[in-house]
Structures are given as C-alpha cells and as structure tokens.
Amino acid sequence: MKTSDANNAGLLIEQFDGNMLYCPEMRSWYGWDGKRWVPDSGQIYQVAKRVAGVWDNEAKECDNTTRKNLLKFSTYCESLVGLKAMIHLAQMDADIQINTNAFDRNPMVLNADNGMIDMEAMKYVDFDSREFITHKADVSYVRGARNKIWESFLEDIIPSEETRLFVQAAVGYSVTGLTNEDKVFILFGDGCNGKSTFVSTIINLLGTYASQASSDLLLRKRSSGPRNDMFVLMGKRFVAATETGESCQLDENVIKQMTSGERVSVNPKYKSQLEFTPTWKTWLSTNHEPSITGTDFAIRRRLLLIPFNVQIPSNKIDVKLRTYLANNYEGRSGILNWILDGVQLWRDNGLLLPEQVLNFTKCYHDDQDSIGHFVTERCIVEEGAMVAKNTLFSAYVAYCKQVNEKIRTKNAFGRYFKSENFSEVRDAQSRCWVGVRLDDRIEIYSK
Structure with a gap:
C-alpha cells in the first residue's frame, strides 16, 4: 500500500x-x-x-x-x-x-434514554443510527407508568378539564416535529400560578429536544438582519420563552417564519449559510400581554392565549414540588406517558380549542385592535361615504392619544382598511377611502 x-x-x-x-x-x-x-x-x-x-x-x-x-x-x-x-x-x-436536512428527519419519532418511540404507530423500538437522530429526551419509556403528583398539579393550576385536555393535546403536538397547526402558545397570568413549573418540567423531560430561548426571540428588534438566534433551535421541538415587558412588541414576521412551515435562512458564525425548516413550537410565558401591531388574520390566528389565572395562596405553595418534578427521574416516565396520550389526543381530534381559550384569545386581540376600536367609536361605515386618507389617519392618531391606546403605523392602518374591503379612490385633492367617514357628531381633534 x-x-x-x-x-x-x-x-x-x-x-x-x-x-x-x-x-x-x-x-x-x-x-x-x-x-x-x-x-x-x-x-x-x-x-x-x-x-x-x-x-x-x-x-x-x-x-x-x-x-x-x-x-x-x-x-x-x-x-x-x-x-x-x-x-x-x-x-x-x-x-x-x-447534510443537515438528513438529521432528525422523522417528525414522529421521539428518542428516549432506553429506545425510540414511534409516535405514528405508538410503539417502542430500538435505537437505529439510520434515523440520524441528534436529539434525546431525558426520560425512559415505561409502559403504563403514571405520575399522579403531576396530574394533581395540573388539576390545581388548570381547573377546567376541557382546557387541561387542550393543553395536553398541545404539548403532545409540540413534541412532534410537525408545525402544521401554525400556533404560538402564550401562557398568560400573574405570578404564583404554576406556569413556570409546568414549562420547566416539560423542558427538563425533553432534554435536547427542548430549549429555553432568549427572552427576545419573539420580539421586534431594531436591526433588520437575519435572525441567527434561530440557528440554535434547529431540530428542537419545544421552545420556551419568558416574560415580555409591557412595552415589548412581538415580531410578527418572525412568528410567521416559525409557524408557516417554510424554510428559513441563517448565517451563523464559523458555519456555512444554512436553510432549514423550523420544527419547534414556541411556548411564551408572560405576566404582560405582548403587543402586536398587525391587524391581519394571518398573525391573529397564530397566537393562542392560555389563561393561568389561578392564584395559589402563599401558605399552600409546595416549595418542593418544582424540585421533585425537575429532578425525580423515575417520575418522568409517567409524565412522558401523559405527553404521549396528548399526542394521541391531537392526532385524533387536532387542537380542539376550549371556550375558555377562545374567549381569552378573542379578548386579547380585541384589546390589541386600536384601529378597530377607532372605526367602531369614531367612524360611520356606510355606502357612498368617503374620507381623505390623511384626515382619517390624523383622527385615528388623535383618538389613540385621547384613550391611551397604542398607535399603529400608517402602513398598518392602510392594511386594516384593505383587509376590511374598503376601496380607494383619488378625488381632486387627495386619496380617499370609500365606504367610511368620520362621525361628525363626535368632536375629534387631529392636532
């Protein structure tokens, strides 16, 4: 040789x-x-x-x-x-x-400590290098295992059985590599309600399939460059983000990127430029309602608010519970089976939204819709009506200042009226919206 x-x-x-x-x-x-x-x-x-x-x-x-x-x-x-x-x-x-696209390509396989779980056939199988899996949950599959402490904890923090089943299905969907539901889950409520314990338990169990993301992952940034923070999430399935401040705005383009099923491009340091399809589902825990500027259905349908409004009295808080759920390895097998039951719930029924989540989400979007509020309270919608675009926007800005609502951009204002099927014309002096006018019975100061 x-x-x-x-x-x-x-x-x-x-x-x-x-x-x-x-x-x-x-x-x-x-x-x-x-x-x-x-x-x-x-x-x-x-x-x-x-x-x-x-x-x-x-x-x-x-x-x-x-x-x-x-x-x-x-x-x-x-x-x-x-x-x-x-x-x-x-x-x-x-x-x-x-290539990177060959890794973790089977969205219905979950790798555990003692083998792989085929979530399509709902069966346990041996490890197989030909699946090219790079992630592993930090749990062993034990058939029939239950964790009654976990189940009791869920009953305490989510009293509605309908909502609990929805959350179970949502977590089940989240551990798959599929993103066809196009949803971001927002856990909303003041402290001492169990949401951080709930999320940290899932993260600890899922091992490298889960990630605690940077708090600004979903937030609008001043720079408009590529979101390379997504690179570290490649192949993940459950991504948690926490606490948006009262003045923080969600980045609607990023949310659409993460939930649309379309490929994203990143250019991380010391790596080649990559394109990959997001596989993770985002769970945002916050005490403040995050702000959105978009009024279109495409962004609204992606955000689901899950209320965590049970306040656990300080004298009833089990300070050892979070440690137990995080560190008790044997107990994780029962929680894994709860998640797998959630996978089956989701496969059988999809994400059946309970009335509590629907109402809570609707109220959130209504609160965010300053343009809709303006049209309802300060405008007349009628056939043949017409108003100059600049006049209407100036009145809207004045309205928001009067009632202390967030002012949307002029582009967002225009998109709203287009989405509501108002037509545009140009008269001798300006461009106008047709089908709407200012209510002249209400004094509106545009200065």
Missing part, C-alpha cells in the same frame, strides 16, 4: 465502521454514541491515531528498509500535520458526508 495522506484518509474511514459522519454545512464531524449522533469534540483525532497502528502492523511483515520507511511514515501519521491532512481528506469523501 502506498504511503500517502489519501491512503490514510481511506484507512481512517475504515476505522469509522459507519459510526462517524461529516456535515459540510456545520463544518463538524458527528459520531454515533449508541443512542444518537452527537457533534464530535475531538474523538476524530483519537480514531485517526489508530491509522499509525495500521502502518506499524504493515511494517512487521516487511524487509528492514521497507520497515524503516513505514515506521517513519507511522510517526508522521501521529503528528499534527499528518493527522490534519488525513482528516481533511477524509471529510471530503462523499460517502461519509451528510
């Missing part, structure tokens, strides 16, 4: 025995640990050092001159230069390359 870096690369690939792959987009090796594919943290160099041993063994069968040359080459193979050359050439071999 010829002593060369190229042959070393071939020998290195033989050492992998199918248990190492290279992802050009991530510029990283991945190794199979028996349960999932994990980014390499230096193991590739340990494997590469074995190649020197191949040449050592080859030398034993050769004459003195050849043996001397092979042993010299073996020493080179263990050098940093030799190792880097070998690894670099190996990673260029198409047979051991994998």
Whole structure:
C-alpha cells in the first residue's frame, strides 16, 4: 500500500465502521454514541491515531528498509500535520458526508434514554443510527407508568378539564416535529400560578429536544438582519420563552417564519449559510400581554392565549414540588406517558380549542385592535361615504392619544382598511377611502 495522506484518509474511514459522519454545512464531524449522533469534540483525532497502528502492523511483515520507511511514515501519521491532512481528506469523501436536512428527519419519532418511540404507530423500538437522530429526551419509556403528583398539579393550576385536555393535546403536538397547526402558545397570568413549573418540567423531560430561548426571540428588534438566534433551535421541538415587558412588541414576521412551515435562512458564525425548516413550537410565558401591531388574520390566528389565572395562596405553595418534578427521574416516565396520550389526543381530534381559550384569545386581540376600536367609536361605515386618507389617519392618531391606546403605523392602518374591503379612490385633492367617514357628531381633534 502506498504511503500517502489519501491512503490514510481511506484507512481512517475504515476505522469509522459507519459510526462517524461529516456535515459540510456545520463544518463538524458527528459520531454515533449508541443512542444518537452527537457533534464530535475531538474523538476524530483519537480514531485517526489508530491509522499509525495500521502502518506499524504493515511494517512487521516487511524487509528492514521497507520497515524503516513505514515506521517513519507511522510517526508522521501521529503528528499534527499528518493527522490534519488525513482528516481533511477524509471529510471530503462523499460517502461519509451528510447534510443537515438528513438529521432528525422523522417528525414522529421521539428518542428516549432506553429506545425510540414511534409516535405514528405508538410503539417502542430500538435505537437505529439510520434515523440520524441528534436529539434525546431525558426520560425512559415505561409502559403504563403514571405520575399522579403531576396530574394533581395540573388539576390545581388548570381547573377546567376541557382546557387541561387542550393543553395536553398541545404539548403532545409540540413534541412532534410537525408545525402544521401554525400556533404560538402564550401562557398568560400573574405570578404564583404554576406556569413556570409546568414549562420547566416539560423542558427538563425533553432534554435536547427542548430549549429555553432568549427572552427576545419573539420580539421586534431594531436591526433588520437575519435572525441567527434561530440557528440554535434547529431540530428542537419545544421552545420556551419568558416574560415580555409591557412595552415589548412581538415580531410578527418572525412568528410567521416559525409557524408557516417554510424554510428559513441563517448565517451563523464559523458555519456555512444554512436553510432549514423550523420544527419547534414556541411556548411564551408572560405576566404582560405582548403587543402586536398587525391587524391581519394571518398573525391573529397564530397566537393562542392560555389563561393561568389561578392564584395559589402563599401558605399552600409546595416549595418542593418544582424540585421533585425537575429532578425525580423515575417520575418522568409517567409524565412522558401523559405527553404521549396528548399526542394521541391531537392526532385524533387536532387542537380542539376550549371556550375558555377562545374567549381569552378573542379578548386579547380585541384589546390589541386600536384601529378597530377607532372605526367602531369614531367612524360611520356606510355606502357612498368617503374620507381623505390623511384626515382619517390624523383622527385615528388623535383618538389613540385621547384613550391611551397604542398607535399603529400608517402602513398598518392602510392594511386594516384593505383587509376590511374598503376601496380607494383619488378625488381632486387627495386619496380617499370609500365606504367610511368620520362621525361628525363626535368632536375629534387631529392636532
């Protein structure tokens, strides 16, 4: 065999025995640990050092001159230069390359500590490297296990059985890799209501499938560049964000990106530019209603508010409960089965919205709709009516200042009237909306 870096690369690939792959987009090796594919943290160099041993063994069968040359080459193979050359050439071999879209491609498989759960067939199966799974929940599947403490906790913080079943189905849907419901779940309510304990329990159980995201993931930013904070969420399924301030605005474009099922592009540091389809569902916990500026149905239908309005008295708070739910490994198996029951609920019925969630969400959107309030309270909608666009917007700004409502942008104002099917015309002096006018019975100051 010829002593060369190229042959070393071939020998290195033989050492992998199918248990190492290279992802050009991530510029990283991945190794199979028996349960999932994990980014390499230096193991590739340990494997590469074995190649020197191949040449050592080859030398034993050769004459003195050849043996001397092979042993010299073996020493080179263990050098940093030799190792880097070998690894670099190996990673260029198409047979051991994998792209990011091949990882975690089955949305209905959940990887656990003791095997995989096929949520399509609802059965437990052995680990399989050919699924190319990179995530794992921190829980073991135990058939028939229940956690009555968890169930009792849910009954305390969500008294409505209809709402509890909805939340169970929503969590079940969230642990799949599907995003076809196009929803962001907003847990709203003042403190001491159990929502943080609820979310942290799910996060701890789901292991690397879950993430506690930056608090500004959903918020409008001043810069308009790519949202590279999404990169770390690739392949996740349950993403929690917390506490938006009273003045914070949700970034409606980001919400649509995360829930539309369309691919997003990111350009993270030290990686190639990537495109991937979000697989996570976002759960936002907040004490304040987040603000939205859009009035279109496309954003409204994506936001679901789940009320957490039970206030647990301080003398009845179980200070050990959160620790138990977070750290009791055996108890997680029962919670996992509760989640899997939720998967089945969702598959059977979809997200059946309870009246409590529907009403709460409607009230939230109504509160956000300053334009709708203005039209209802300050305008007359009638056939043949007409008003100049600038006049109407000035009146709207004055109204918002009078009643202390958030002023939407002029573009948002125009989109609202277009979405409500008001037509536009131009008269001799200005552009006008047709079908609406200001109520001249009400004094409106536009200055």
